[in-house]
Structures are given as structure tokens and as C-alpha cells.
Amino acid sequence: MYFNANGERISRARWKELYQAFKNRQEIIRARLSRRDLWKMGLLSSAGMLVVKNGLSSRAYASWGDGNCRSGTSGCGNCASPFTTPWSMNMPIPPVKQPIALSALTGPPPTIAPNNAINAATGKPYEGRTRAHQSPIGSHSQLPFPATKIYQVTQKAADVDVSGGLPPQTLWTFDGVSPGPTYVAQYGTPILIRNYNQLPADNGGFGLNSVTTHLHNAHTPSESDGFPCDYFSVGQYYDHYYPNQLAGFLSTHQGTNGDVNEALSTLWYHDHREGFTAQNVYKGLLGHYILFNSLDTGNETTGFRLPSFPDYDIPMMFADRCFDAATGELVYDTFNIDGILGDKFMVNGVIQPVFHVHPRRYRLRWTNSGPSRFLQIYLTDLANPSASQPFWQISNDGNLLPHPVQVPAVALGVAERSDVIIDFSQYAGKTLYLENRLNQPNGQGGPTGSVVSGGQGFLMLKIVVDLPAVADNSAIPSASTSYYALPSVSGTPKVTRNFNFDQGRNGQWTVNGNLFSCNTARFLVQQNSLEQWNFQNGWNWSHPIHVHVEEHQVTKGAPGLYGSDGDDHNNYSRWGSQYCWSGCTNNSATGVNLARKDTVRLTPKANATIKMRFRDWLGRYAMHCHNVIHEDHAMMVRFDVAPTGDTKSSP
């Protein structure tokens, strides 16, 4: 019996057709036909997608060998969105969130303890928080309360344009935009964000209007972390207190008010609602949060002299989505619990937008917001698609590297981030594209490891270098430029813990054989101690594993760029001689993996080792797979940071 992607029974003949289409595409890729050849053959649209013709569709996959793509509309790369005209809208840049006066907050003034008083207008407690703010009390009392800067944001539905060719989409947004506004914070300046939930009861088919907002990678006290089980309901607010302090400021580096080498640069916030994270993030609840200090200043004439914010420092949120062919509405594949792929690539909330730039250096902050797709992003000149266009990667997971590294591409698992510097002066008058060349046939397993040749991948962003020449006072990046030194993790860990990620016999994700529950901390980390965690992937799928509260370093098993040695013959990315996309075990960290990270890509059947300290804060945190579909189905562990930890080696 054969099924198509919709679970409908189809004939063997039809199935063979679908499978043939898949094989055709593979043959084209193998034959390395140039883009021009394909265009001549009428097989390539101007969008860079293979034309749906005679079964030769990039979407007509029959994955997993015999085409058992049945569990939904998009899990097997079988999403079939309607045609959209690429490059018809400019890339939006979300507004910078502006602080307000304390007196301008809606509702009662902020309190250190949760405000449990009943709001007569809603019949619910004013606030959804359940634990007091740690930051301004006790030994931390040097931190001001309410905070130095106050913000208020509202989560609500809004109709937004995602493409010239689609009807406006009713998304869930922060302040009416998705991605939401960008927070620009300064180290040493604590902020309080009052976060109102005004989402509608009508979810449009997916999403749960009960939310918790996680600030991804921030060194944040537990009650403001956006822990998955700290959700709050419609009509309530949640006051998040973000201290914006360097790790170690209350522990290992009190004298210097924290370790500057732990400074973070590019963070993002997103909904983290237990069981509904994927639906809510897919629906639009995400945005960027960036941090500056006296070195990474946002001003290209001071400190590291990185391109100035906001003119030449641009956050970019990558996502893939699926739309209904008949109604043009955003589709979420509700009953697919393995992983979801879209066939429309969005940057900052718009499908295949255009970005006009000046011929000078830009800092681009790239975030892969998923839900399930891994990316390997190249800069492509379609006039010469096989030519490598190297650029400088300056951060890994938003944390500046010790030195810039010149790379041919950047690989990003879901939630991974990377800041890059591209010098467009060498491309004056030209048009370039950001192109994802990573082959990923379905949302479940992750990438195959193979990389298509230039011009044959998915074009995500068109960059036109047509604005006038302007001054560029930013520093020229080079291998000898220094940012932050890598903090030492060479000490003996207090405890080494082992985690085996697996799918049980009956399709239930487990970590060390255990299932997630909000109610149970699987282990206790001793505050301010060094830990080593060994991850083992017992499954042949890929999992980007994210650890809350403080960044880690990958000491073994660091995955490199996907593809073969030949794709990096100049050794730009300096990931050593071993190209590791599967079964990575002993790969040492070099190049851009010599970095502070918050998410490690656990490749199929691979091991990885990370080391980190959990400093300054107490309370509950999570470690989980950031393929948000897997995360929602309990590939997650709750751990608590406590004054006294345990030594469970296999929690």
C-alpha cells in the first residue's frame, strides 16, 4: 500500500512517479548541471527553485528509501506552498524597542515578589510569575529595582505581510510585528520588561495562548529565564528582570564585575511554552536581543570597531514555513511530531526578500529559528555560482570568537547563531544571494550531510550592492584581530554527567531512558561549579542540544561544515582535517568551534562533550533538543542550580 504526504492512499504508479522525481533531482545534482543549463532547459524558475514539471519537483521527495512519507503534509519535505514571487518585498528590519518611564507601565508597579493580587478586570492574578526576583535581593542587592530601564511589550495577534503573493497572515506577535522588536541592551544596565499576554482565544488552527518567553543564551536568573513551565495566561503580565551582568560577577570574577570574556552579543527571545513551543514560535513569537559593552560598542569608531548599529549591523532571522496551496494560509503540521520542513524561506518574516546595501563592511547577525531545518549558508554570485565567496565569521552562537575566522559558509542547526562580517565594497554594483545549500530531505533526521553546488540550493535573500559609497570606519577583520579570549575550562569538573538521547521502542523520546516532566528536576548542579556533560546520540537523527543559563565550550565531537573535504580545500573554516557530519566523536574544536556556545549540533550516532560553569543564579533551567518539534515531545531535561549539587553521573 502506498501513501502520499497527506496520508492518502495512492497507486503504486503514482508513488513511482514521486520517487522518480526525487531521483531526477538527485541526478541533476550529481551531474552538477549549472544553473544556466537548467534555466535553458526550462527547469529552473527565476526564484532559483526547480520548476514543478513532469514530476521534477524539489518537493516530490520520497524520503527514507521507500517513500514512507505519510505522517503529515510537511514532515518529509512534501510541503507544497503556492507560488510566490521572490524579491518582491524589501527585507524588514524589526524596530528597536524603546524604553518607557516607570510610571507609563500598564498595571501596578513592578514588585520583587510576584504580584498575586487579583486583577478585577480579568479575575486573574495580575502577574503570572511564581518566584521572587533573585537579582535585586540578598547578596545581589547592588542591582537596582525595578531596573535602570523599563520596557513594556504585548503579545497579540496581528495581520502581517509575508510576501507580495500571499494574503496577509494572522500571526502571533510581539507589539504587532514578527520577528518582534529588537532589544538593544548594555552590559551593566539591568532592564525590566513587562510582558503582557493579549493573545486571542481563536488560535487560527494552531498555537496555545499560554506563553513563556525565553531569552536564549542570556545569563538570567531562573524566574526570568522563560523556563518552559513558567507559562502565563491571557490578561496577565510577567515581569522579566534581565540583569545584563557578565557571568562570574557574583562568583569567580567579583573584582571585575564579571568575566568580560564571557560577554554575549547576539541573543534571541522566543516562546518556550511546554508542549507548544513549536506551534507558538512557528506562529511568530520570536525576536532578537543584542548586548553591547565597552568593547563591542555598536560604534565602529570605538572598541573592537565592529560595523555601527543600526545602519551597518543587521539582525537576520531565518525560518522556513509552509503555506496552504488553496487558501494561502500559513500551515502548521499539527500531527507531525518528527520534524517540520517548509518550502518557503523567510528572512526577518518575509519570503525571499531584497536587501540593498552600501559598498562597505556590514555585520550581519544570523539566527536559524527553525523549526526543524538545518542550514549551511553561502554567499553566492549567480554570474559565477561555483566561485567561493568567503567572508568573516566573528561569533558562534552570538558569542564573539577569540579571532575572526574566514569561512566559505556557515552551518547553523536550529537555534544556532553566527555573526559575520561581509565586505560589500568588493561587490559594488553587483547582486548576491544568501543561499542554503544543505540537503535535508525531511524534518526528522536532519541533513543528509551532502551539499549541493553553488546556485542549486535555496536562495533566501537577494543582496543588491547599489547604494552609494559611504565612509567605513570599521576595522578590517583578519586572523590576527582579537576579540575575547576563550575562558579556561581546563579544570577538573566537579561532576561528569552522561546523557543518552534516544527514541524508545515506541516512538517516545527519552534522555537516559527518562521522560520529561515539569515537576521533576533530574539532577542538581552545584552553583559556581564546573561540570562536564557527555552527550550520546543513540539515534540516526540530528539534534541541536541547547543548555540554558550559561554558555559552554565543546571540547570533543564538534561538528564541522557539512560536505566533503573538497568543499573546503582552502581550509577556510579550519575545522581540522576531519569533516564530520555523522558519527563525530573525537573531533577536536578548532576554528569557529573554538568558541563559547549554547547549542551543540549532535549529529547522527555521534558523541559530543561540553564543559561549562553554572554561576551566579539559582533555580530551575532546561537542557533540550532545539528541533522544537522534538522538544515539544519531551526531548528535554529539567535541572536545577542549587547551593549544593548532586553527583548523578547518568541523571
Add this chain to the structure above:
Amino acid sequence: MLINRRKLFAGLVASPVLAGFAAPVPGNVATRGKFAPKLPPREALRQRYFPNVQLTTSQGKRVRFYDDLLKDKIVILNLFYATCEGVCPLTIMNLKRVRKILREEINHDIFIYSMTIKPEQDTPKALADYAEMHGVDDPQWLFLTGRPDDVDLLRHKIGFADPNPDVDKDRSRHSGMLRYGNEAMAIWGSCQGSADPEWIAQEIGFAVPRVFKRHPRVND
């Protein structure tokens, strides 16, 4: 339970009043153009995932999957077969406990549907014996069988099929996940049938509209 679930269900409250927020909707909004009218959310889900196939209960009653089992209801769905010795007995025992917790804590009907994946051997009589063996005597908990093709179709539609065909054809390795949903509100989630019943009940509570949020029990 530290947290009382009693009376948590009180229907939907009207949208709370909170004035003073600007509503910046980006301009240049495209028209619907060539696209079909937007479907109501539950209708879109029905068309995509809920074929209205005929099933048979352990009492021999014929029921339609969407019309009789899902429409307007809060439901829990799981797979089993009568001779399954792996994950099924644990799931059924968990569901019994979940049912008890939900009856105590949530003032709303919640239906449980356990569908066999071996319809060729699980006759209505076999299902009735199975229910009796497990001490399930509950008009809101149905054990279901049907035509093998229909059962297989449903299994795929609601995401209980394994993408790996070798795993998928081994019926002892069928999905141990639970699906839960509130059909009228188009809220659908999923959790693990082997999990702690208290936790499963809490998760299913996510699909039940509540006035007060219910926080998980915490250890502080």
C-alpha cells in the same frame, strides 16, 4: 496534588480589557487575490487530518470518527492491540489514573479513544473482553476497531505512523504517544503515554480552557 484543578474549567473569559496599546499593523497588506476564503481553523484541521471513517466500538456500535467522536469534544487518543504486551498495558493503566485525576480536577467531559492497530483480530467482542480485563467500564472511554484500511488511514492522518518503514511495519513498535485535543478550540497536543500520570493529566489540561493558569508542582 499541590495544585487544585477543581473548577479550573469555567469556559472562556471575555477578552480582558487593557487599554493603551498601539496596534501597528504593517501597511501594504496584500489582498486575498486568487486565494480561496480562509477556512475556520477547526474546519481546516478536519479536512487535513480527520477523515470521517466508520469505526466500531466494543459494544458493536457504529460510530463516525469526526462526527461522533471528535466534534465539539475534548479527547485523548491512543493506539493499542489486545495481545500487546509492551507499551499498551502501561499506557492503559496510566490512562485509568489520568481519567481519575481529570474527573476529580476538571469539570468537563473528556473522552478517551483507544484504537486497535490489529483490527483483523480485535473484534468488538475482543475489545469488550480487553476493557473488562483492565477494569474499564466507562461510557466516555471507547475501545475502537474498524476496517483495516480505515484504521491504517487514521493512524497516518493523526501522526501515529513511524517514518521508518521497518519500524512502522513492526506493530509491537507502534507509537506510545498520546494525542489530546480540544476540537472546538483547535488546540491539539501530544505527550508520552509512558509518562507519569500526574504529568499526563497536567498536559491534557493544557487543552482545557481555564481562568487561572495552573503551574506545575515545583520543589520549592
